[in-house]
Amino acid sequence: MSKPRVAIFDFACCEGCQLQIVNLEEEIIDLIGVVDVVEWREAMSEQSHEYDIAIIEGSITRPEDEHRLQIIRSRAKVLIALGACAAIGGVNKMKNNFDFNEVKRCVYGKDAEMPHLATTTTRAVHEVVPVDFTIPGCPINGEEFARVVRELLLGKTPTIPDYPVCVECKAKENVCRYEYGEICLGPIIRAGCGAPCPTAGWRCFGCRGFVDNPNVDAAKEVMEKYKLTVDDLKQKMVLFNSK
């Protein structure tokens, strides 16, 4: 059987998730042993229109991005959304909370009106084209990426956890951030990351997006218990989980 051809594309993103793939180090050799990478701007100069699996990093923020993404979708048998920007819009969606002209002026100053900086409502990849699999996170968890690729090649349907980060955080024997009076998004955010932020002493920022059925009502009510407010909670959700 010939190796599946993989192409990696980036849209509005920091390319940090692709960097996580590069960071797989020895495993990257294993990876290219089982797939044929035909396009990957960050790591090689070749380009190709022929691929089986398209991996998309980044969110869709400009009118012309939508067209490019649709072409990729039409060429790929399988399309994977890679990282928070592609999966849920991520940090880029913060823009949607503001007036776009104001945002452009703030970010680009006098260059704001240059044509390639035209901006539109930020969308996650699945809000533009159908997505087959999602590997969320800012950045992605390299181990999860590796597992999803292997499962895909085996013909399995890769799944990612649909339970909150707390599961993995407790497994790491962290003390709940709420015990320190901090708002942590862990109880409503999808696990799979291995809870690196709470393990390093931070709160969960919510980069993997909500679980399918988050108990948001509970989250609101629980704020009071810790002498916090719903506004505090909402503020924390803006970073990765703006609409």
Add this chain to the structure above:
Amino acid sequence: MSVNTVSKDQFKQFVAALIASEPSVVGVQAKGDRFVFDDLKSADALRLDYDVSILSPRKYVMPQKETLLKFEVGGDCQSVQDGKPLILLGVHPYDMAAINQMDELFSQDEYDTHYMCRRRQITIIACDVVSPSKNVFASSMGTATVQHGYDMLLTDVGESIIVEVRTDKGRVLMNHMPAARPASEDDLAKRSAVWEKNQHVLNKHVLECKPSYLPKLLEKNYDHPVWEEKARLCYSCGSCNQVCPTCYCFDVQDVVNWDMKTGSRVRVWDGCLLENFATVAGDHNFRKNRSSRFRHRLYRKGKYVPGKIGGQIACVGCGRCITACTADIANPVNVYNQLMERTDIG
């Protein structure tokens, strides 16, 4: 088998000797302002005065991830028994009680070689509680002290430590404690006093009935409003399952290596509070509501598992779930007492 007394200095030398000569020693030690079981690198790191560990020593008898089989993809499988000799130092009585239950559950009916093989290679040095944790209620559950399961039991009686040796595995370890002398009447009296005290002080939450009454209490309260009242705030995050010393539900997954030809079948911790725990093929979820999952945990602890292990209640009163629950709904004592309020004890 025998009860001895050592000074605290002599005990420290014993721990140092264990670390120096035994293949693997795990002991309780500080992690920030809390405690965890971890590889013990020095006798000084051991903290037998701990209140409670974040996770119970379950993580050593039933690891979070454990290989059951190795296989060739699409082909044959071989058993893997990857347990290794290990000394677990500082297991509190309630956690010992939990391990005793797991031993029974994994050996009854279908004998689980993976669990039992690992378990038999573990030597448990239990220790009586010195500092009660903020949420412990072991006194209510009859697990403030423990009578069996350990190889050695330590009781801190102030200036010295009483060392009870229970098994051959424990007796062998006494070779590392040459200064031990047989415990005197006075030593034994002091130890009894510690036990007597712990029967009462490990009780930050007071269960208003005997634990043996719980199966009957639950039988009468399946449709009690408390399940919905509490579960309304449940995140279904499974924190209560993760930290529980008696939870042993697991998932089984196949992990394939990069060669795409070999791999292993592993079991990993699972939790009945998680949304999809009872989902079957075709996506039908038999415990879809938060309240039915919330209720299931407390029924398992108070009725279902006891039915499998001769009535022993599968909540040992460690209080970890109370601490771990962000929404503050997991406290079994609160729930059981609330049921008591509205139940006629016939």
Add this chain to the structure above:
Amino acid sequence: MCECCTQEKKDIYLPELATITKRRMLNGTELYMHLQLDSGLEMEYTPGQFVEVSLAGIGEAPISISSTPTQKGLELVIRNVGTLTRAIHKLDVGAKLGIRGPYGSTYPVEQAKGKDLVFVCGGIGLVPQRSFIRYVLDNRADYGKVTVLLGTKCYDMRLFREEIAMWMERKDMCVMETIDEAHDCWDGNVGVVTTLIPKIENELPNSLVMVCGPPVMYKFVLMSLAEADVPQGNIFVNLERRMKCGVGKCGHCQINQHYVCQDGPVFRYSDLADVPEAI
């Protein structure tokens, strides 16, 4: 090597290999397979039990046994619903699967002797019921009247069509079939399986009734049986749950106090009175 290994205790999670000796699609999603254990031995099982089927690297799942121990080999029917079953559907004759078991409770094959029997089958509920039906037909003299009710959602989903046609020809059993949605090629009954219950000629209150079907079916069938005065002690239901380990450890199949993999999948309905999560 520790004590329990030297005691040569069997690894309860270790599958043995079996080879696919026959396979055919029963409809668009259901694959029938006939398997032979590579050990050359016949599996000892009783109708109602299930096996854990695995494909190393893909996964493992509980599958009802559809064959009868009165015949050689093991017959399974596997619906294409997930990663594992999709992979199994791609296997040809000669390919190998891992098998553990048999597990679970059985139909009351002994107790049912001399009694009239009714089988109510909804969709793939026929698969495990077929094991007992065929067992009864292979020991026909031991049992009384046999009635089989078959309900299927639509015409194309019907299972074991030739076999059912043969059953229908038999004088020593009564087979009634219905489909939920009318179809041009179908001139038989249309409606859910409960509509067949009033047509049963057996004396229902004295019959043993075996029920198996999708979760939604039980409630309605059990209501109809109650109306027909069938005592709950005469009803046997075969429940589907996520029997992950098959050996009463992992907790996934638990309904209230019961592990379906040990106490079930076949339950006497009267034993489920205090098991609200069952039906």
